[in-house]
Amino acid sequence: MFPDTYTVDGHYHIAIGGVPIRQLAEEYGTPLYVLDYDTLIHRIQSFQESLREMNPPGQAFYAGKAFLSTAMAGLLKDQGMGLDVVSGGELYTALEAGMDPARVVFHGNVKTEDEIRMGLSRGVGYFVVDSLAELAAISRIAGELGEQAAILLRLTPGIEAHTHAFIQTGQFDSKFGFGMIDGIHEEALEQALRLPNLVLKGFHAHIGSQIFDEDPFVHNAQRLMEFMRVALERHRYWPDVLDIGGGFGVQYGPDDDPPQVPRILARVNETMRRLTPPGYPVPTVFIEPGRAIVAEAGVTIYQVRATKTVPGGRRYVAVDGGMGDNIRPALYQAAYVAQVDGKNPETPAGVYTIAGRYCESGDILVKDIALPEPEVGDYLAVYGTGAYNYAMASNYNRVPRPAVVLVDKARTVLWVKRESYEDLVRNDLPWRRPEEGRWR
Ligand SMILES: Cc1ncc(COP(=O)(O)O)c(C=O)c1O
Structure with missing residues (x-):
């Protein structure tokens, strides 16, 4: 608070x-x-510390939608933290601050052709793809530019986190991502592996914001891991990355009881290690905390x-x-x-x-x-x-x-x-x- x-x-x-x-x-x-400044630095460093404890170590991409300015992007760069952007404007801000574009994930359920072109030509690390139309557009534009696009598929795992309806995004009936009940996620996987100029790096699911319970984060990782097993069986595909989004709750008032991030990440890590088939590497966890870094500062x-x-x-x-x-x-x-x-x-x-x-x-x-x-x-x-x-x-x-x-x-x-x-x-x-x- x-x-x-x-x-x-x-x-x-x-x-x-x-x-x-x-x-x-x-x-x-x-x-x-x-x-x-102290609060910002402590929050950034405590996320970084918990991620280093994971095996393999995880990576954080601060969600710029929470608060972004050129100076904030500069601070993140100094602290070695990546950035999640949802628009050309946020990407532009990061680049103005001298941020390494490889440390940027490009989100958003709508990315314009210009934004896709900008992301590809400036070398963003990953596109998080939200729709079949976007998959096709990235594949085509990457081909025009002679680039390979590293992508994650945004999935909607049907997890109901206890938060306000407008900031809940992981439930099935959501405008975001590929739903996991109607088979559209399987179609997306098939296309992501088949379309040219795309390199599928893994999966993403952000289940909501201001979440106080640990369990939804663990269930999310579990649901994604189960789908990875399907991907392995059907396509011999095993991902490098599993991105569980942001949503770590913060204290706005005396009744709010934020979760213990180190414990969440340890439990996510344990779940992933348990569900990774023998002989395959445990995927790297990405997280995208926004509010938990900047709200209380x-x-x-x-x-x-x-x-x-x-x-x-x-x-x-x-x-x-x-x-x-x-x-x-x-x-x-x-x-x-x-x-x-x-x-x-x-x-x-x-x-x-x-x-x-x-x-x-x-x-x-x-x-x-x-x-x-x-x-x-x-x-x-x-x-x-x-x-x-x-x-x-x-x-x-x-x-x-x-x-x-x-x-x-x-x-x-x-x-x-x-x-x-x-x-x-x-x-x-x-x-x-x-x-x-x-x-x-
Ligand atoms: C995909 C994604 N990642 C990260 C976040 C950041 O969430 P928070 O600020 O609650 O951590 C959001 C918020 O809407 C999001 O949609």
């Missing part, structure tokens, strides 16, 4: 990475995304701009951000913990609802939270906002997106500049009357 370096002084002033949030707000403005600072109490209703606290910088509460009823800077969280004055500034009644950041009285001008910290906040931010209401700043040992460095009004109109063109003759 809190970043590793979270502290509160005797006057209840909050600091992250040794920098008071008031100072951050005054220097960079609000709303402001703050990322804690992030804090968003807002300033309280208005308060009101509805007679017989709620007490609202309106802040200077909202669904434009954090869509998750509106999108999937995500719950967050917030604190008022400089006020004792142990002595709440009541239950408040933190409302955003956007023109939607549903723009509520935190519903019904006990707080010391928030007053206009106070700074409010919302925790656990590192993942799927900046990444999903929009310019709704033409509000510029906030800056992202990294903090460490009482120092700060800007990762993403705050957008300006000029940025908002950068791609706009002026109005032209039809009679001006400039229409095509």
Whole structure:
């Protein structure tokens, strides 16, 4: 929930990475995304450590969809972690940061021809293929470019992980991947082995996000291993790689109990070793953690701009951000913990609802939270906002997106500049009357 370096002084002033949030707000403005370097590094390194313990050692590809910027890609490169991208834009960002394209897996249930071409010509490590149409397109484009495409097939194993329906992806009725009940996965396997210019490296299945149980990860590996045995019997094909995706849960609130990643990976490894037929190598495990690396490193600072109490209703606290910088509460009823800077969280004055500034009644950041009285001008910290906040931010209401700043040992460095009004109109063109003759 809190970043590793979270502290509160005797006057209840909050600091992250040794920098008071008031100072951050005054220097960079609000709303402001703050990322804690220590938390990021600890999360990255503890994944790397658990993967090294596996036999053979596993590999991590951070899911860029959770949060990506050029600096983040640079940090991953420094730490020797790969990257999972889902678009040409994410790939471009990684390449701008100097990341080795061989350490990139290219995901997404839709990849345009241009994106496939870009991935192939820049040398991405693996394409994770989602459909028969995509298999054919990659095979054709690789042929045109004189390349061989290393691919994984994305399978949908029918595992129901306990998480919100919109972030559950491994169940049978999903828009992602080749389902494993109707035989389409067998057809995909047959085509992947038959079509030219494709090198099938293995299989992938991501079963959902914010998963707290260990068992779904183990069942996923088991289901994939069973299919590998079928592939071996029918096609004499045995894969190098088994990619079990991301989805490792994090703590957003006091009731969340994240799973032990080292134990999950040890159990996955044990399952795979047990199910690998004698004489064949145990496939290398790939994982794609996003949220588990970045969510708890992030804090968003807002300033309280208005308060009101509805007679017989709620007490609202309106802040200077909202669904434009954090869509998750509106999108999937995500719950967050917030604190008022400089006020004792142990002595709440009541239950408040933190409302955003956007023109939607549903723009509520935190519903019904006990707080010391928030007053206009106070700074409010919302925790656990590192993942799927900046990444999903929009310019709704033409509000510029906030800056992202990294903090460490009482120092700060800007990762993403705050957008300006000029940025908002950068791609706009002026109005032209039809009679001006400039229409095509
Ligand atoms: C294929 C794939 N891999 C990895 C992830 C990252 O999930 P998380 O951020 O929950 O770890 C996702 C999330 O949607 C995904 O779809």
